[in-house]
Amino acid sequence: QVQLVETGGGLAQAGGSLRLSCVVSGRTFGTYIMGWFRQAPGKEREFVSAINWNDDRTLYADSVKGRFTISRDNDKNTMYLQMNSLKPEDTAVYYCATRSGSSILSPRPSAYIYWGQGTQVTVSS
Numbered sequence: 537q538v539q540l541v542e543t544g545g546g547l548a549q550a551g552g553s554l555r556l557s558c559v560v561s562g563r564t565f566g567t568y569i570m571g572w573f574r575q576a577p578g579k580e581r582e583f584v585s586a587i588n589w590n591d592d593r594t595l596y597a598d599s600v601k602g603r604f605t606i607s608r609d610n611d612k613n614t615m616y617l618q619m620n621s622l623k624p625e626d627t628a629v630y631y632c633a634t635r636s637g638s639s640i641l642s643p644r645p646s647a648y649i650y651w652g653q654g655t656q657v658t659v660s661s
Contacts, residue, residue, distance in 0.1 A: 538562045538650040540632050545655030548622050552659070556617040558632030558652060569635045570615045572606065573645055574628035574657075583643035584630070585617065595641040600626075622659045629654040 544556040558570070571586035585606040586595045594606050605618040615632060633648035642648075 538634060540634065540650055540652035542630065542632050542652040542655040545630060545657045547658045547660065550622060550624055550659055550661050552622050553618070553620045554622065554657060555619065556630055556632075556655060556657075558615040558617075560613045560615070560634065568637065568639050569641060569648075570608065571633050571635075571642070571648060572615075572617045572630060573633060573648075574626075574630045575654075576628040579628075581631070581645050583645070586641045586643065587615065588639055588641060590639065593641060595643065597643070619657070622657075624659050624661045627657060627659050629656050 539562045541559045542556060544554060546554060548554050569586055569588055572584040573581050574584050575581040583597050584600055585604060587606045587608055589608060603621045608615045631654045632652045634650045635648045
């Protein structure tokens with residue numbers, strides 16, 4: 537069973553930065569794709585970014601492009617999301633997710649199989 541644990545959420549001011557981490561455990565690390573999603577109160581879960589673990593290809597939502605950076609550390613089995621120039625509209629619960637068996641980066645939540653429990657990010661104006 538794959539387990540994902542997010543950490544690093546918290547409170548930041550607009551224009552500030554936070555870094556989220558997602559530690560993967562429970563199986564031999566050969567995951568093809570990992571992604572970050574977020575969900576604000578009353579809204580649907582939306583795609584933030586994804587990374588191909590094997591070749592480092594990345595994909596970003598337009599709303600975070602140029603501000604957020606996704607990365608991974610094979611040795612630590614950890615994925616990161618560096619969030620800079622935060623805006624109040626970035627406030628949400630952030631989730632990491634993973635899928636295997638495909639190298640296609642997908643922005644669809646339904647394409648991911650395993651999910652973390654989420655970490656709250658709150659950006660004040």
